[in-house]
Amino acid sequence: MTSLKSKLNFNKLRNKKDKIKNRLKRKDKPPKEAKTKKTKNKKVIWYRVLTIITGLAILAFVAVILFAAYIVISAPEFTEEKLFNKDSTVIYYGTDNKVLTTLGMSAGNGEIENRVKVDYDELPEVLIDAVVATEDSRFFQHNGVDLARFIKASLGQLVGQSGAGGASTLTMQVSKNALTDTTSTGIKGIVRKFTDIYLSVFKIEKKYTKQDIIALYLNSEFLGNHSFGVEKASQTYFGKSVKDLTLPEAALIAGLFQAPSAYDPFNYPEEAEARRNQVLNLMVRHGYISENEASIAKQIHVKDMIIERKSYISEYQGYIDTVIQEVKDKYKVDPYKVPLEIYTYFDPDRQNVVNSIYDGSSGYEFKDEKVQLGMVVLNNSDGTMVAVGSRRNHDGEMQFNYATSINRHPGSIIKPILDYGPAIEYLNWNTYTPLFDEETPYNKGGVIKNWNGKYDGLVTLKTGLSKSLNTTALQAFHATTNDQKWKFSTSLGVTPGNSDGKIFESASIGAFEGTNPKQMAGAYAAFANGGYYTEPHSVKSIKYIESGETEEIKYTKTRVMKETTAYLITNVLFNVTPYASTVRGTQVATKTGTSSYDESRLRQEGISLDAIQDSWVVTYNPDYTIAFWNAYDELDKEYYYKMYQSTNHRNKIQSIVTKKIFNTGSKFTIPKGLVQRKVELETIPARLASEYTPEKLKETHYFIAGTEPTETSTRFSKLSDVTDLKVIETGTSARLSWTGISVPQAVDTTYLTDYFNTNFNSWAEKNYNLRLEYNKANIGEFGYDIYLQSGNNLNYVGTTKDTTYTINNTTNYDSVVVKSAYSIFKANQSNGTSETLKGSTTEFNIELEAVSTPNGNYVHPTYKVGDTIPDMGLKTIKFLIDKKDATDTLSGSDIKYEIKDCTTTCTKVDKIDSSKVSEYEITYSVNYLGSIHTEIRYVHIKGDSE
Numbered sequence: 001m002t003s004l005k006s007k008l009n010f011n012k013l014r015n016k017k018d019k020i021k022n023r024l025k026r027k028d029k030p031p032k033e034a035k036t037k038k039t040k041n042k043k044v045i046w047y048r049v050l051t052i053i054t055g056l057a058i059l060a061f062v063a064v065i066l067f068a069a070y071i072v073i074s075a076p077e078f079t080e081e082k083l084f085n086k087d088s089t090v091i092y093y094g095t096d097n098k099v100l101t102t103l104g105m106s107a108g109n110g111e112i113e114n115r116v117k118v119d120y121d122e123l124p125e126v127l128i129d130a131v132v133a134t135e136d137s138r139f140f141q142h143n144g145v146d147l148a149r150f151i152k153a154s155l156g157q158l159v160g161q162s163g164a165g166g167a168s169t170l171t172m173q174v175s176k177n178a179l180t181d182t183t184s185t186g187i188k189g190i191v192r193k194f195t196d197i198y199l200s201v202f203k204i205e206k207k208y209t210k211q212d213i214i215a216l217y218l219n220s221e222f223l224g225n226h227s228f229g230v231e232k233a234s235q236t237y238f239g240k241s242v243k244d245l246t247l248p249e250a251a252l253i254a255g256l257f258q259a260p261s262a263y264d265p266f267n268y269p270e271e272a273e274a275r276r277n278q279v280l281n282l283m284v285r286h287g288y289i290s291e292n293e294a295s296i297a298k299q300i301h302v303k304d305m306i307i308e309r310k311s312y313i314s315e316y317q318g319y320i321d322t323v324i325q326e327v328k329d330k331y332k333v334d335p336y337k338v339p340l341e342i343y344t345y346f347d348p349d350r351q352n353v354v355n356s357i358y359d360g361s362s363g364y365e366f367k368d369e370k371v372q373l374g375m376v377v378l379n380n381s382d383g384t385m386v387a388v389g390s391r392r393n394h395d396g397e398m399q400f401n402y403a404t405s406i407n408r409h410p411g412s413i414i415k416p417i418l419d420y421g422p423a424i425e426y427l428n429w430n431t432y433t434p435l436f437d438e439e440t441p442y443n444k445g446g447v448i449k450n451w452n453g454k455y456d457g458l459v460t461l462k463t464g465l466s467k468s469l470n471t472t473a474l475q476a477f478h479a480t481t482n483d484q485k486w487k488f489s490t491s492l493g494v495t496p497g498n499s500d501g502k503i504f505e506s507a508s509i510g511a512f513e514g515t516n517p518k519q520m521a522g523a524y525a526a527f528a529n530g531g532y533y534t535e536p537h538s539v540k541s542i543k544y545i546e547s548g549e550t551e552e553i554k555y556t557k558t559r560v561m562k563e564t565t566a567y568l569i570t571n572v573l574f575n576v577t578p579y580a581s582t583v584r585g586t587q588v589a590t591k592t593g594t595s596s597y598d599e600s601r602l603r604q605e606g607i608s609l610d611a612i613q614d615s616w617v618v619t620y621n622p623d624y625t626i627a628f629w630n631a632y633d634e635l636d637k638e639y640y641y642k643m644y645q646s647t648n649h650r651n652k653i654q655s656i657v658t659k660k661i662f663n664t665g666s667k668f669t670i671p672k673g674l675v676q677r678k679v680e681l682e683t684i685p686a687r688l689a690s691e692y693t694p695e696k697l698k699e700t701h702y703f704i705a706g707t708e709p710t711e712t713s714t715r716f717s718k719l720s721d722v723t724d725l726k727v728i729e730t731g732t733s734a735r736l737s738w739t740g741i742s743v744p745q746a747v748d749t750t751y752l753t754d755y756f757n758t759n760f761n762s763w764a765e766k767n768y769n770l771r772l773e774y775n776k777a778n779i780g781e782f783g784y785d786i787y788l789q790s791g792n793n794l795n796y797v798g799t800t801k802d803t804t805y806t807i808n809n810t811t812n813y814d815s816v817v818v819k820s821a822y823s824i825f826k827a828n829q830s831n832g833t834s835e836t837l838k839g840s841t842t843e844f845n846i847e848l849e850a851v852s853t854p855n856g857n858y859v860h861p862t863y864k865v866g867d868t869i870p871d872m873g874l875k876t877i878k879f880l881i882d883k884k885d886a887t888d889t890l891s892g893s894d895i896k897y898e899i900k901d902c903t904t905t906c907t908k909v910d911k912i913d914s915s916k917v918s919e920y921e922i923t924y925s926v927n928y929l930g931s932i933h934t935e936i937r938y939v940h941i942k943g944d945s946e
Contacts, residue, residue, distance in 0.1 A: 091342045092342065118242060123230070134257070136170045224236075237249075238307060266306065321398050341545060370636070371630065372402050374401070375628035377626050384537060389628070425488060431460065458767060485503050492523035493519055527569050537553070541553075564674050578590070581659070586666045588620070592650065596612055621666050622668050623666055675702070685759075687711055692717065718831075729838065747779060752772075780822045781822065784799065784819065842882060844880070844881055844926075851872055853867075860937060863940070895926050
């Protein structure tokens with residue numbers, strides 16, 4: 001019974017535990033409704049994502065359809081007339097739009113059209129093979145678009161591969177030449193590319209055979225030197241018909257399709273030969289010729305293949321080429337392929353002046369046939385190029401342009417841009433700022449020297465820049481931060497360092513690659529234009545003839561420096577302009593520059609050590625800036641400039657162009673914020689010139705207002721006068737004494753040592769010694785000049801460094817004069833201290849004053865034993881000179897007295913003893929100008945009975 005009861009109790013307990021456990025489980029599990037709700041939320045999210053993806057796909061599909069429809073609807077109709085009878089590009093100038101030149105098919109030297117069309121049957125197979133192998137190797141397999149090539153090029157361009165190549169087929173090139181343009185970037189580039197694809201696939205390839213397309217392409221392309229199409233090119237370069245071309249000739253022409261200017265065989269035979277050989281290699285790769293045939297063709301040099309060039313150039317070809325290149329670079333369109341109206345800033349009058357240098361009509365003669373010249377004339381107000389001298393020996397289009405394309409060491413013309421300009425702009429330097437023309441250390445070892453090995457010591461910024469000293473340029477370079485120099489120079493269009501903005505110290509004197517006249521003219525025009533920079537340009541606007549669309553780049557005038565900075569640089573550069581280049585009534589600023597070759601190279605090649613590499617001039621007035629480079633392409637033992645030759649030639653060129661290009665009566669405006677002060681040179685910090693500063697040490701300089709000197713230099717100030725002049729006359733002689741002045745700082749070696757150590761840095765000792773040498777030669781020793789005066793006439797007697805002097809004969813003179821003075825430099829001697837001469841021997845007397853006694857006042861007093869003795873010291877006498885009291889003029893050491901007890905024998909004592917009968921003598925003595933004067937007082941002590 002008990003067992004059953006226990007079992008029942010256990011079962012109850014177990015059931016209770018199970019109920020609790022189940023209840024806890026129900027609490028842990030989410031409700032069935034919540035679980036269902038979460039599942040529904042996931043389905044909603046996925047549904048929305050799928051809806052968005054589907055919507056985007058539909059939108060993308062619709063966009064593609066619309067884009068394709070737009071391409072189809074907007075695509076022009078292709079005709080051969082549009083390919084061959086396109087309007088020509090016309091270049092205009094002036095407010096009345098005069099024609100400068102016409103490019104394209106109607107251009108040429110008296111010819112109506114520079115194209116001779118040929119049929120496919122007249123084209124040699126070797127040329128067709130060369131062009132197909134080079135330009136479109138699968139031309140005969142595709143239907144207008146090489147899909148594999150297109151995808152490869154597109155992917156390459158997306159990942160930034162510059163060598164990914166283009167995707168245009170020959171058919172697409174025909175389309176582009178006839179109907180579209182060369183735009184390759186942005187939305188317009190995408191539209192143009194797909195328009196070419198559409199026209200190629202659905203129009204041209206449907207209408208024409210592959211042979212027809214080849215003929216269209218080879219007849220339509222511009223191949224340089226006024227030659228459109230392969231027949232004209234064949235005649236231009238080889239003097240023969242295209243049907244007679246050999247393998248190397250065909251390969252050369254095939255290479256021109258990519259870049260006719262860059263591979264021009266007349267201008268760049270080496271580049272043309274390299275491109276031709278590349279074409280031959282492609283022909284081998286695609287199986288058109290054998291390795292042996294290519295090898296034989298490569299052995300023929302381009303120079304030996306081409307005929308003498310026929311000139312088609314305009315007298316203004318340099319300016320025209322500059323315009324064409326600018327349109328290509330800035331507007332991304334080729335004027336030879338797309339008919340344009342180009343409006344320019346060409347100025348025929350100033351261009352003719354430039355041309356007169358090149359053609360010799362100005363009278364200027366170049367040193368030889370090899371020397372080159374590149375020149376730009378810029379309008380300062382808006383940065384427009386009004387004249388360009390691109391090169392000498394111009395005999396074709398788009399030849400290398402020495403005005404815009406060289407990349408040469410600027411030499412010293414960089415100094416205002418990289419050294420002095422930033423220091424003035426950011427540090428408030430002025431035309432006086434003192435610098436040291438001494439060998440100057442680079443931060444990383446070594447020193448910079450002047451080209452001639454000569455040094456001027458302490459100089460001003462004005463001297464350092466105008467004389468183009470290398471040493472001071474490096475000091476100015478060191479004064480500013482890299483960021484300051486980078487900001488200042490790049491804002492002027494000049495990049496003087498590497499890609500990460502680091503400017504090396506050698507750049508301070510122009511040792512970097514590099515610059516050109518266009519760039520330098522733009523930079524200096526900012527100095528002329530009050531600190532505003534405008535990028536140099538020759539094109540005002542272009543108009544697409546077929547669409548009528550006008551495009552104009554707005555060149556902004558940007559302030560890149562303070563007006564005061566621009567003027568301070570300009571003011572210094574006035575001093576550089578040669579006299580022969582001055583213009584009546586006009587202020588002309590100039591900076592020249594020269595770069596040199598490494599001496600070891602000159603020695604190795606046996607060339608004079610003063611051979612120069614680059615020669616520059618930048619000159620400007622308020623209206624125009626002219627920059628030119630005049631030197632040789634490369635070092636040649638037979639052809640080079642020596643320093644003096646380059647200077648002579650650039651001076652002659654500058655003289656011609658400045659006098660005929662610059663307006664007369666044109667002057668710069670001095671901006672507010674500048675003040676002029678006449679400064680004493682060699683003072684650090686700057687000090688105003690004193691009244692007696694030598695003229696050679698005075699210069700007027702400009703300062704930023706608020707930084708000008710206000711204190712006057714004491715170096716040559718008037719010396720102070722002596723004091724306490726005393727004169728003792730004995731007969732006709734006079735003995736003088738006075739209190740001198742402190743040694744002037746100008747010759748005080750203690751002061752000068754501290755001055756130079758404080759202000760002259762590592763050049764302190766040298767400049768201290770130079771000052772001592774100057775003082776010895778020009779100032780002399782400090783002392784006192786002695787004069788005798790009669791009326792208004794002074795008669796020099798002598799000089800002494802002491803404070804006493806004896807004149808032996810004063811007869812017929814009224815007074816003596818003592819002046820503080822230097823032994824050589826007399827301009828600042830003191831006004832002088834004078835003393836009247838009486839003309840007789842001077843009387844000296846010591847007057848004893850009476851002293852008190854019980855019986856009255858006496859000079860020689862008598863007292864009784866036990867009396868109180870009063871003081872009988874120096875206060876009881878007077879020193880008289882010619883009966884006038886001069887006691888107060890005596891110093892303590894000049895007057896003395898001595899007491900002696902003379903009761904028995906005279907013995908020196910300290911005081912009078914009145915306790916006994918005695919006799920005393922008090923001797924008073926005065927030392928006046930070395931003469932001793934005495935007087936004795938007698939004192940008696942008596943007994944009561946006496």
